[in-house]
Amino acid sequence: MSSPEWKNPAIKWVDERLPVFSLMHHSTAGYPTPRNLSYWWNFGSLALFALIIMVLTGVFLVMNYTPHVDMAFDSVERIMRDVNYGWLLRYMHMNGASMFFIVVYIHIFRGLYYGSYKGPREILWILGVVIMLLMMGTAFMGYVLPWGQMSLWGATVITNLFSAFPVVGDYIVTLLWGGFSVDNPTLNRFFSLHYLLPFVLFAVVGLHLWALHAVKSNNPLGVEMKQPEDSIPFHPYYTIKDLFGMGVFLMFFLYFVFWQPNFFGEPDNYIPANPMLTPPHIVPEWYFLPFYAILRAVTFDFLWIIPAKLGGVLAMFASIILLMALPWLDRSKVKSCKFRPVYKWFFWILFADCVFLGYLGQKPAEQPYVIMSQLAAAYYFAHFLIILPLMGKIEKAVELPESISAAVLKKSEDA
Amino acid sequence: MRKLLIAAVAAFTLNLGAAQANSGTYVPEFKDASWSFEGFFGRYDQKQLRRGYKIYSQVCAACHSLNRVAYRNLSALGFTEDEIKEIAAEKEIRLPYGDAGALLNDDGEFFTRPAIPADKFVPPFANDAAAIDVNGALPPDLSLITKARKGGPHYVYSFLMGFMDEVPEEVMHQKGFVLNEDKNFNIYFPGYYNSMPPQIMDEMVEYEDGTPMTGEQHAKDIVAFLNWAAEPELDHRKSLGLKVMLFLLVLTAMLYALKRKIWANVKH
Numbered sequence A: 001m002s003s004p005e006w007k008n009p010a011i012k013w014v015d016e017r018l019p020v021f022s023l024m025h026h027s028t029a030g031y032p033t034p035r036n037l038s039y040w041w042n043f044g045s046l047a048l049f050a051l052i053i054m055v056l057t058g059v060f061l062v063m064n065y066t067p068h069v070d071m072a073f074d075s076v077e078r079i080m081r082d083v084n085y086g087w088l089l090r091y092m093h094m095n096g097a098s099m100f101f102i103v104v105y106i107h108i109f110r111g112l113y114y115g116s117y118k119g120p121r122e123i124l125w126i127l128g129v130v131i132m133l134l135m136m137g138t139a140f141m142g143y144v145l146p147w148g149q150m151s152l153w154g155a156t157v158i159t160n161l162f163s164a165f166p167v168v169g170d171y172i173v174t175l176l177w178g179g180f181s182v183d184n185p186t187l188n189r190f191f192s193l194h195y196l197l198p199f200v201l202f203a204v205v206g207l208h209l210w211a212l213h214a215v216k217s218n219n220p221l222g223v224e225m226k227q228p229e230d231s232i233p234f235h236p237y238y239t240i241k242d243l244f245g246m247g248v249f250l251m252f253f254l255y256f257v258f259w260q261p262n263f264f265g266e267p268d269n270y271i272p273a274n275p276m277l278t279p280p281h282i283v284p285e286w287y288f289l290p291f292y293a294i295l296r297a298v299t300f301d302f303l304w305i306i307p308a309k310l311g312g313v314l315a316m317f318a319s320i321i322l323l324m325a326l327p328w329l330d331r332s333k334v335k336s337c338k339f340r341p342v343y344k345w346f347f348w349i350l351f352a353d354c355v356f357l358g359y360l361g362q363k364p365a366e367q368p369y370v371i372m373s374q375l376a377a378a379y380y381f382a383h384f385l386i387i388l389p390l391m392g393k394i395e396k397a398v399e400l401p402e403s404i405s406a407a408v409l410k411k412s413e414d415a
Numbered sequence B: 001m002r003k004l005l006i007a008a009v010a011a012f013t014l015n016l017g018a019a020q021a022n023s024g025t026y027v028p029e030f031k032d033a034s035w036s037f038e039g040f041f042g043r044y045d046q047k048q049l050r051r052g053y054k055i056y057s058q059v060c061a062a063c064h065s066l067n068r069v070a071y072r073n074l075s076a077l078g079f080t081e082d083e084i085k086e087i088a089a090e091k092e093i094r095l096p097y098g099d100a101g102a103l104l105n106d107d108g109e110f111f112t113r114p115a116i117p118a119d120k121f122v123p124p125f126a127n128d129a130a131a132i133d134v135n136g137a138l139p140p141d142l143s144l145i146t147k148a149r150k151g152g153p154h155y156v157y158s159f160l161m162g163f164m165d166e167v168p169e170e171v172m173h174q175k176g177f178v179l180n181e182d183k184n185f186n187i188y189f190p191g192y193y194n195s196m197p198p199q200i201m202d203e204m205v206e207y208e209d210g211t212p213m214t215g216e217q218h219a220k221d222i223v224a225f226l227n228w229a230a231e232p233e234l235d236h237r238k239s240l241g242l243k244v245m246l247f248l249l250v251l252t253a254m255l256y257a258l259k260r261k262i263w264a265n266v267k268h
């Protein structure tokens, strides 16, 4: 791709010294995109939009927030009551976290369905998993900041998990806490990291986009772009489509902010943290529930040497890290589930399994939920480690279209 | 596929609320009550808030603090500046020391000053220990009570109306249930027994606006007031929300039209 000739002398002058205009051109009007992307391809730009909303609202919240165990809760309530539009900032930040996860989870399942993790997009996919891990860390530490009952006790339960690691476990926990329980030093370091990680996220998102621009978008057919007719420039086609998507997203998001601001929250977090009083049910935020269910599913010792608690922690981390190996676990040459008549159904079973795990994650740790969690967790791993590799070998794919444009033209003739 | 996804996500999230109910112990559905502040167009009823404030200040304030509300906030209930000054001045705020730096005055008491509108509601007890000593348990601060319980205002209403003289059969036959003569039985309170004496009764305070002075009405009014104490921004939030939504609706429709136009000649 050659750079355009800039007519405006000022633009030309700047561009010759710092080619920002060329860069912008290359990633918009000069960036070829498959012509057949569906609305499932809106969720990437929505995720970036959500991240920007989080950073903007977060920066303004910090101006009135006090990271100290004696003042954090009061400072958040002051934001809610006495800071102009403080309630709006806080409710946007609170619900924005949930929206961010909804969008990213859809984005990930989209990738799973259309095989977007396969070559040449392996690094793009792995960076995506890194983004998810960073988001989880950021959201977990953010939830501690208002210092309500669930902040304190959620942090206590989750940080305690690290004590499961042999030898180093207790040191890690002490390091996380900055002492011998979740207390002021913990709140301070979590606040610091909560401010830092979103910017690390930005950097990784930058790499993610860089990788994307090298390998270009996948599409619902899973057939790569081969000829000029397969693609259209990103701008104006997808800029306008993404903008429209943002409008719809904002309405969905702000419905919760204005009418159901505490829908995703726990009432217990409106009770100031009290180290002397354990709440009857400690539940993580909804976006952690499937992983929490996997964590609690391991109630038995593994191979005599791994105690149950460590097994649970390892299983939980493995369930995420595993996703990074996906490009090599899936041996099928066909990307899109559109042309995978059998695997398509396993995709939906996996989706249902994840929703079911989420449901189990908020149930008490008693029967029949424990055995259900064990089965659901086992299925989760079986999907990636057994079914997926096996499918690549035995499934007979439907014949693929010759090219994107051929399929598109055929579709419009049929219609 | 899209419908399936939405249905699944909805079913999943809706479940979060329902799932917490104590499994195995009997808790009836919350009592039926409705308020003007619920729903899409909901707003507080200022007269109701004033009635609720009257109940709070004459009854509940004997035991419960309302630490996050300041006297000046009462302007939202329609009190004038002078009225608020008067209300505040009825309360005394303890000072750490007096004029000459002495801790106690000549009568051996703490120095005090009258409260002003900028002060938060003065609590009934000097500290938690004193409150527990008098009441047998800590009467929680009520500033956030409707947000801090599952079911929100519906729970608080049911709790206030849920005291019973006789323990119902369903509970009596429950495994592990033990009668407790020292505390009060409340069917909605987790664990049933509670240190707060029943408060709601007909004509517990005098209404001047002609509203019937029934127990139910009193309970509804005090809960409306407590909801205001917890979410004073509600009116502003919902009215701003309507404007923002309207704007977004128009904007998004225009973006959609533009998208259609730009894509008109592209087969996809």
Ligand code: HEM
Residues within 6 Å of the ligand: A051, A054, A055, A056, A057, A058, A059, A060, A061, A062, A065, A076, A090, A093, A094, A097, A100, A135, A138, A139, A140, A142, A143, A144, A145, A146, A194, A195, A198, A201, A269
């Ligand atoms: C990846 C982006 C982010 C996520 C997922 C996230 C998530 C969260 C969550 C879940 C909470 C708890 C909300 C509550 O229950 O009250 C929170 C609180 C907070 N966050 Fe973030 N956050 C992000 C970015 C930021 C940034 C960039 C800043 C500041 C520069 C920030 C500052 C704060 C502050 C001050 C609080 C405490 C106030 C409050 O609780 O509302 N956040 N965050």
